[in-house]
Amino acid sequence: MLTNYLKIAWRTLQKQRGFTFINIFGLAVGLACCMLIMLYVLDELSYDRYNAKADRIYRVQSDIKFGGNDMHFAVSPDPVGPTLKKDYPQVEQFVRLHDRGTWSVKRVGEPTNLREDNITFADSTLFDVFTLPLLSGDPKRALAEPNKVVISESAAKRHFGNRNPMGQPMLFDGNRTFTVSGVMQDMPKNSHFHSNFFLSMLSDNYPWGQWLSNNHHTYILLKPGTDPVAFAKNFDTIIEKYAGPQALQIIGTTMEQFRKAGNQMGFWLIPLTDIHLHSKQQIELAPNGDIQYVYIFSAVALFILIIACINFMNLATARSANRAKEVGVRKVMGSERQQLVGQFMTESILTTVLAMMLALILVAVALPGFNTIAAKEMSLNQLVSPYYLPLLISLPIVVGLLAGSYPALFLSSFQPITVLKGKINVSFKSVGLRSGLVVFQFMMSVVLIVGTIIVYRQITYIQTKNVGFNRDQVMTVHGVYSIGRQAETFKQEVLRLPGVVSGSISGYLPTPSSRNDNAYFAEGQADMNKGVSMQNWGVDYDYVKTLGMQLVKGRDFSRDFGSDSSGIILNEAAVNVLGFKDPIGKRVWRFDDSQGKTRKTFTIIGIVKNFHFESLRRNIGSLSLVLDSNSGAASFRLSSANVPVLMKQIEAKWKQIAPDQPFSYQFMDASFDNMYRAEQRIGTIALTFAALAILIACLGLFGLAAFMAEQRTKEIGVRKVLGASVGSIIGLLSKDFLKLVLVAIVIASPLAWYAMSQWLKDFAYKIDIEWWIFALAGLLAISIALLTVSFQSIKAALMNPVKSLRSE
Structure with missing residues (x-):
């Protein structure tokens, strides 16, 4: 019976080639879209699930409201992890990550450095929490001593070739030597953070024990059976017990007074597998995805497939007049309705199977381009893996049954006498369902x-949008810290080139860059009502001019004023929070050490117009600029029409001063667009x-x-x-x-x-x-x-x- 159905179905498809082409091609495009989106969605949902203990790993996140700013951080104070492990038996282990950005790296004895991203300090417990298999080295001891580093397999090949890197010294940041104590497999792409170099946390030059500073990504591994929601209620106790006394010691206020002033401080847990799609915190280790896009694209895939199925149903019912006599003759010859339904369903499933074969070809052709657009590395092999193969096999059958069910039932319902007398009416106007399906198709298209x-x-x-500074024709040279005191020499040499208008050296830029938050207070005591939490950027004399920022009051930093070493420029948002009506000449201060024993006072010399230094998803926050010798990057404003030639000249200046350091640059408008x-x-x-x-x-x-x-x-x-x-x-x-x-x-x-x-x-x-x-x-x-x-x-x-x- 099935063989007979298939023969008749095949002959019918061949006979009606135009109808068959429209159906198969339409379904194939729909199925191909569905499979591409399915690959994208499954990839997004797979983040961090490679960890064997993923269901018990949580990250501690911080929400702080202070000085007019609502801050939502993916980082937390450095003592949080050790304290949780010490005070609460529900915590099996913890690990902290301290991202140090990009450093110059080379093996000792190699003449040239390489620029490496995502240099990360990590506790020795890294491998107890995360599943990061080591190809060489002992995971228990690899980061248990100072000046040790675990490198990835790809980093080992870059720096050591075919040689064994174990026990070999490597030079980081120009002057810090670490010995390779382990080689790990490259981290999976579907991880919310990536690093090729994990340095021992024992070598991180950090002032430990700061409950009021947030700089570490802290992960805890809860013991099996622990309720994370119930456990998170302990954070209020931790804040009162540990953060409260430190706040009282440093700023002279209790946590109760802190809250009465309208401020807040809290920690909460986010599951590891939720970070990529659900976390919208600041200071993430890498850009995250968004669950909204997963929902949107899943809906789009479903709608496209439905539209393709609607085509099939519409065309099949529209052609019912052409097949009505066939149904009538079959019924007169003794065919039962279920046999007719089986025949039409066989045609439907055969059509979708052929469409699926074409769809797989379309996916194979389109996948490289789709990967480029979506910034993924998906492969067709993922669809034929044991996990997804049953879904792939069942998809054409399910689609065939859904798309073919109504036409099969509709066609098989014709009465033979009515049909053979030619009285059946299947005009366009008489079929309300078909009209509804066309409306649905174009509704989704609109x-x-x-x-x-x-x-x-x-x-x-x-x-x-006018972001408050001029990012056009501004080139940023990265890694200037690696040439130390010669950074200023490099800047002056470049400024001598025709076509270079101005230049500045700073570690802080109004594009994704490092962050430094400080609490400033109006002159007097540490009054919670007169404080503001703001980003504090160390810049040089030419920063405001080079980036094209606009001063609305006061003046810029000047070498003519020796007192500018204690001068400060605020943005309008900071002035509004401080409540100064005439800010020029007013004084503000901040603590100059982590223990709150010393203060540093600044005189406001200028007010810069608000500019966007974070994503436009956020309102402009408070910001201060102070003179400081922070040499993270050099920015130059160019006016030359022949930029490529000028770039070669700037690179030549760099090579003269730092022949062993890589030359890396980016234009600021490109950095801004990257956000x-x-x-x-x-x-x-x-x-x-x-x-x-x-x-x-x-x-x-x-x-x-x-x-x-x-x-x-x-x-x-x-x-x-x-x-x-x-x-x-x-x-x-x-x-x-x-x-x-x-x-x-x-x-x-x-x-x-x-x-x-x-x-x-x-x-x-x-x-x-x-x-x-x-x-x-x-x-x-x-x-x-x-x-x-x-x-x-x-x-x-x-x-x-x-x-x-x-x-x-």
């Missing part, structure tokens, strides 16, 4: 069009899948228009004989579809508005959703529908009426 327009407008707004790379990727992906969804919907509309024209051939012939024009016939055939598209636009507009309003909530600075966006999306949908339908309408309208009426 939602995707609106979403894509808004995403791209928001990205454009971010890239073109929104995720949104750019999402916009590109959204545009791609919106176009594909519209393509699939148009395929179905094209097929429907063809069958509608076929059914109304004689009507068109009669109308033409009676004098109807080609235009009136085109309008007659198109208006039914246009009505459905208009209904889809009306339904889609509020849905799209709500969805995109939710997405824009993540941005403190965002565009307005204007009416013309929906008008444009509607116009595009109508234009696409008209172009699709018009081809068949024009073809039918131009047909010779003699041919369609000669059998009458």
